Amino acid sequence: MKKLTYLILTFFSATAFAQEVTQDRVKSVISTLASDEMKGREIGTPENENAANYIAKLFKENNLEYCTGDSYLVPFDYKGKTVYNVCGIKKGKSEKTVGFSGHFDHIGVSKRVGEDTIYNGADDDASGITTLVGISDYFKNQKPEFSMVFMAFNGEEKGMLGSTAIAADKNLDKIYTNLSALFNFEMLATESEFGKNAVFITGDEFSDLDELMNSHSENGLKIHPDPYASEQLFYRSDNVSFVKKKIIAHSISTADMSKIKHYHQVNDDISVVDFENLTQIINSFGKTLEKLTPKNFNPKYNDKVKFN
Numbered sequence: 001m002k003k004l005t006y007l008i009l010t011f012f013s014a015t016a017f018a019q020e021v022t023q024d025r026v027k028s029v030i031s032t033l034a035s036d037e038m039k040g041r042e043i044g045t046p047e048n049e050n051a052a053n054y055i056a057k058l059f060k061e062n063n064l065e066y067c068t069g070d071s072y073l074v075p076f077d078y079k080g081k082t083v084y085n086v087c088g089i090k091k092g093k094s095e096k097t098v099g100f101s102g103h104f105d106h107i108g109v110s111k112r113v114g115e116d117t118i119y120n121g122a123d124d125d126a127s128g129i130t131t132l133v134g135i136s137d138y139f140k141n142q143k144p145e146f147s148m149v150f151m152a153f154n155g156e157e158k159g160m161l162g163s164t165a166i167a168a169d170k171n172l173d174k175i176y177t178n179l180s181a182l183f184n185f186e187m188l189a190t191e192s193e194f195g196k197n198a199v200f201i202t203g204d205e206f207s208d209l210d211e212l213m214n215s216h217s218e219n220g221l222k223i224h225p226d227p228y229a230s231e232q233l234f235y236r237s238d239n240v241s242f243v244k245k246k247i248i249a250h251s252i253s254t255a256d257m258s259k260i261k262h263y264h265q266v267n268d269d270i271s272v273v274d275f276e277n278l279t280q281i282i283n284s285f286g287k288t289l290e291k292l293t294p295k296n297f298n299p300k301y302n303d304k305v306k307f308n
């Protein structure tokens with residue numbers, strides 16, 4: 001029996017295997033972040049710090065390494081107070097790195113008196129954090145071709161403070177030097193106007209990232225051009241902190257802005273989430289990312305992009 005256990009263990013440690021993310025897991029992560037106990041995760045509140053610690057715990061469970069120092073929590077200053085971004089690394093076969101980000105903060109609690117005063121931010125942006133955590137789940141038991149960095153930004157709602165701080169953090173320069181692309185996940189809780197298992201990418205016209213992803217697409221994943229390009233979301237989301245560093249960085253979303261009624265409302269809670277679609281998108285990203293190597297995936301900007 002012992003021998004058999006040993007053989008099985010040897011087999012599994014020698015064979016890299018991907019791990020499909022379950023809908024229950026997705027539900028558990030997004031429900032925790034969007035729970036009333038998190039009180040809308042506003043920067044500077046104890047609940048915001050609880051959210052950061054929760055994400056750090058998930059990173060630890062997935063055996064990620066620290067991006068810098070001796071913690072997943074990367075501090076910066078907010079109005080004289082220490083607040084945190086959360087950052088973890090998965091070492092792959094190459095130093096070349098692909099990044100995944102989202103923002104975990106939201107807008108807190110409404111001052112209006114009423115039955116529901118909590119801005120749970122299930123879609124904005126617990127769904128984005130759940131996506132990046134899901135991708136780290138997917139690769140937990142394998143060594144991917146690319147290394148991977150996972151960043152949960154704080155203070156987006158107060159003007160992209162966290163992504164600005166961490167992008168300027170010299171301790172992470174080694175990671176940034178090797179960063180081939182950053183996928184910033186922003187609001188993926190609902191079905192997109194392109195249907196299920198489909199997302200759109202901001203600033204599609206500025207690089208060949210979407211073309212490259214679609215040409216390696218697995219599991220039916222489709223990345224569409226930004227249908228709301230006139231809103232300039234490419235320059236108004238956390239990805240822009242990295243665009244300024246000339247790193248390929250786009251936001252990925254499913255939010256149909258003409259249809260959703262929960263943007264920055266108290267009803268952005270767990271009831272708006274399409275768990276099945278979100279789970280499928282996470283696994284489709286996992287399967288597609290598994291196909292990428294530094295040889296076949298080297299996205300570039302064209303000269304239409306503005307770096308400042």
Ligand SMILES: [Zn+2]
Binds near residue numbers: 156
């Ligand atoms: Zn957001």
